[in-house]
Amino acid sequence: MKDCLFCNIAKKEVSSDIVYEDEQFVVFADINPQAPLHLLIIPRKHIHSIDHIEEKDKELMGSLILTAKKVARQHNLAGYKLHFNVGKEGGQVIDHIHLHLLADRK
Numbered sequence: 591m592k593d594c595l596f597c598n599i600a601k602k603e604v605s606s607d608i609v610y611e612d613e614q615f616v617v618f619a620d621i622n623p624q625a626p627l628h629l630l631i632i633p634r635k636h637i638h639s640i641d642h643i644e645e646k647d648k649e650l651m652g653s654l655i656l657t658a659k660k661v662a663r664q665h666n667l668a669g670y671k672l673h674f675n676v677g678k679e680g681g682q683v684i685d686h687i688h689l690h691l692l693a694d695r696k
């Protein structure tokens with residue numbers, strides 16, 4: 591999507607601190623970290639929010655979680671938090687699905 595910030599980060603048209611990327615996903619540092627390590631995991635595919643996923647996105651969403659695990663392992667994290675904000679009332683500001691990964695140490 592042309593005017594979507596996270597689509598543009600995925601395309602590297604907007605710069606960010608990318609820590610992992612593959613064909614389907616991009617993982618980058620949150621610009622306003624809420625923990626010592628705060629990453630955002632996004633699919634390259636533009637999906638508005640969890641409220642917009644469909645049956646056909648099942649595999650993609652499973653792989654999104656596996657990507658979170660992979661990146662956590664790469665950072666040697668003993669534990670971490672994963673969360674989705676869903677919809678404006680749920681605290682979602684950027685309308686491109688993203689999984690927050692937060693950990694107490696870098």
Ligand code: 5GP
Nearest residue numbers: 606607618619620621622675681682683684
């Ligand atoms: P939400 O509230 O939508 O779940 O989370 C959006 C997140 O994106 C926020 O934690 C915010 O700090 C982060 N963010 C907003 N704009 C940018 C940006 O331009 N670059 C990066 N790296 N993160 C951003």
Ligand code: ZN
Nearest residue numbers: 594597636686
């Ligand atoms: Zn997008």
